Amino acid sequence: TLYTNFYSSSCPKLLHTVKYTVESAISKETRMGASLLRLFFHDCFVNGCDGSILLDDTSNFTGEKNAGPNKNSARGFEVIDKIKSAVEQVCPGVVSCADILAIAARDSVVILGGPAWDVKLGRRDARTASQSAANNGIPRPTSNLNQLISRFNALGLSTKDLVALSGGHTIGQARCTTFRDHIYNDTNIDSSFARLRQSRCPRTSGSGDNNLAPLDLATPTYFDNHYFNNLIHKKGLIHSDQQLYNGGSTDSLVRTYTISPATFFADFAAAMIKMGDITPLTGSRGEIRKNCRRPN
Ligand code: HEM
Ligand SMILES: [Ca+2]
Numbered sequence: 001t002l003y004t005n006f007y008s009s010s011c012p013k014l015l016h017t018v019k020y021t022v023e024s025a026i027s028k029e030t031r032m033g034a035s036l037l038r039l040f041f042h043d044c045f046v047n048g049c050d051g052s053i054l055l056d057d058t059s060n061f062t063g064e065k066n067a068g069p070n071k072n073s074a075r076g077f078e079v080i081d082k083i084k085s086a087v088e089q090v091c092p093g094v095v096s097c098a099d100i101l102a103i104a105a106r107d108s109v110v111i112l113g114g115p116a117w118d119v120k121l122g123r124r125d126a127r128t129a130s131q132s133a134a135n136n137g138i139p140r141p142t143s144n145l146n147q148l149i150s151r152f153n154a155l156g157l158s159t160k161d162l163v164a165l166s167g168g169h170t171i172g173q174a175r176c177t178t179f180r181d182h183i184y185n186d187t188n189i190d191s192s193f194a195r196l197r198q199s200r201c202p203r204t205s206g207s208g209d210n211n212l213a214p215l216d217l218a219t220p221t222y223f224d225n226h227y228f229n230n231l232i233h234k235k236g237l238i239h240s241d242q243q244l245y246n247g248g249s250t251d252s253l254v255r256t257y258t259i260s261p262a263t264f265f266a267d268f269a270a271a272m273i274k275m276g277d278i279t280p281l282t283g284s285r286g287e288i289r290k291n292c293r294r295p296n
């Protein structure tokens with residue numbers, strides 16, 4: 001089992017070192033905080049929080065970076081490399097890449113104004129990764145509410161965790177290709193918001209596919225509860241976002257989060273800890289990678 005003090009004698013400078021590097025990355029580009037948070041989610045949802053997403057493809061190995069949900073989308077790997085080298089300087093061979101990702105995600109949320117929590121540590125790194133597991137495990141933006149709930153439940157996360165964690169979309173950006181269908185074909189969307197997003201996301205696929213729009217209309221670089229306000233005004237950017245407020249079982253929790261940012265923050269922090277507990281490698285399983293991009 002993971003615990004907060006796992007490295008307190010083997011690497012007392014760990015938390016400080018990670019935070020310093022995350023701060024400098026976010027001060028260069030605010031969006032990086034969002035990208036690091038998402039990397040942790042995409043790691044944990046595929047064979048647990050084991051650093052699998054960080055492995056590069058090679059001529060005889062296919063990992064997760066080119067799976068559908070990650071390709072041309074997951075970013076921040078260079079920042080993880082930077083943190084890893086800084087950590088290797090202060091305590092070589094001790095700290096896993098999977099734990100670095102967990103700490104970097106928490107620091108990102110805190111730096112952008114969100115809640116703090118104590119990160120449980122002691123994960124080890126996978127020696128392998130699976131493109132098909134990434135394709136099957138990471139929820140698609142086209143998912144409906146039942147699909148989202150069952151995917152989260154399969155990993156031991158509740159419907160409440162689903163709604164709280166989706167609040168991660170209070171920061172960061174999405175590409176036109178992930179929200180085109182929603183802004184042109186769905187009816188549960190505010191029409192002036194749809195027009196606004198259509199202006200930089202042409203109907204025909206192929207053109208403008210990579211144009212970006214903020215997941216949170218109002219405060220895309222600030223970790224607050226505004227994402228949920230968007231939902232009650234039918235201004236969710238992607239289909240799966242608006243599914244959380246579409247006349248179903250999660251409407252009331254979305255409303256609670258719009259009224260009480262403190263409840264959202266507490267539930268988000270608790271859900272991040274639960275997500276971080278998904279099937280870690282511990283003890284003598286896995287390894288402590290020297291380089292996050294390849295097995296030792
Ligand atoms: C509930 C199911 C979820 C779906 C279907 C989903 C889907 C997506 C999609 C389609 C994007 C845009 C990717 C792109 O266009 O390149 C995105 C971005 C993002 N997601 Fe999610 N997501 C989900 C849950 C989460 C969770 C649980 C978190 C974290 C707690 C999260 C954090 C983020 C962040 C921060 C971004 C922006 C990243 C950046 O700007 O680099 N998402 N998500
Ligand atoms: Ca993983």
Ligand SMILES: [Ca+2]
Nearest residue numbers: 170216219222
């Ligand atoms: Ca926000």
